[in-house]
Amino acid sequence: MAGDLFGWSGDEGWEPDCTYFFALMPHGNTQQQIGARRESATRALRVGRSTPVEDHRLHLSLCTPKALKRLRAPFEESLLRAGAEVKASAFGLRLDGFDTFNGGSGQSCLVLRGDAASSARVQALKDGLGKALFNHGFGWDGGRLAPHVTLFYADRVEAPYSPAEAVEWHVDEFVLIRSHVGKHLHAIIGRWSLH
Numbered sequence: 001m002a003g004d005l006f007g008w009s010g011d012e013g014w015e016p017d018c019t020y021f022f023a024l025m026p027h028g029n030t031q032q033q034i035g036a037r038r039e040s041a042t043r044a045l046r047v048g049r050s051t052p053v054e055d056h057r058l059h060l061s062l063c064t065p066k067a068l069k070r071l072r073a074p075f076e077e078s079l080l081r082a083g084a085e086v087k088a089s090a091f092g093l094r095l096d097g098f099d100t101f102n103g104g105s106g107q108s109c110l111v112l113r114g115d116a117a118s119s120a121r122v123q124a125l126k127d128g129l130g131k132a133l134f135n136h137g138f139g140w141d142g143g144r145l146a147p148h149v150t151l152f153y154a155d156r157v158e159a160p161y162s163p164a165e166a167v168e169w170h171v172d173e174f175v176l177i178r179s180h181v182g183k184h185l186h187a188i189i190g191r192w193s194l195h
Contacts, residue, residue, distance in 0.1 A: 019179045020079060022129050023059040024093075024122075024171055025188070026149070033167045034058055034095070037112055038151040041098060045110070050154040057186050060093075060114075060122070060149050062174060063129040063140055071137035076178075076189065082132040083176050083190045090194040091121040095149065096166035100157045103150070108157040112167065114147035122147040125174065125194075 026034055035055045042050060071078040094115045103109035114122060123145050130140040176190035 017181050019064070019181060020076075020176065021064040021179065022062040022083065022174055022176055024062065024169075024173075025059045025175055025177075026169060030167060030169045031055055031058060034112060034149055034151070037095075037167065038110075041110055041151060045158055050152045052152040053150050054184075057184065058149055058151075059177070059186070060147055062122070062126045062145070063133065065133055066139040066141055073136075078136045078138070079133075079176055080190045082129070082136040082138070083174070083192050085132040085135065086125070086128045086174075086192065088125050088128055088194050090170065090172040091118065093118040093122065093147070093169040093171050094166050095169060099148065101148070101150075103153045107153045107155060109153045110151045110157050111148035112151055115166075119145070119147045121171075129174075 032055075035058070038052060042052065065079065073081060094117070095112045096115045097113050099111050099113045101109050101111055126145050127142075130142055133140045171194065173191055173193050175188045175192075178187045178189050179185070180187070
């Protein structure tokens, strides 16, 4: 359906049974280091039945579009336009501690969290994304982000310990992910460099 005088309703261009979010995705040595922290935590912590996040799905969520308003283009195209509008510099991110969160469905998750200084840079990128989303007809969650990478889900996770060594991540891009609900499938549909 074409847009009307007030724009697109938001359903056009939305893949069914999918969610969308902007994220940072580690690659290369950073991905390997995070994977190694996951493996050492799995061995060291007493957990119930656990489900690890595979290396190719490791990510740090930045922003999810909320409360659709009237869009200026079909859904995915509007998200891609918003991502292209963001201008930000590359930065260093230090992941230096474990934490536990409620992962939903009665499960806990173990995460590798960012330190305070570099978390402020992640927050600034999230805020820039939020403004771009708003400019393209989306709502967004303007709250504070607790930057983290989820390592695994489990029925039970005991008190976390600190990793022996922090992960130093040079963040030089962010991505838009189309997540196929229930299929453990993340498709990267947009990628933007940070300079």
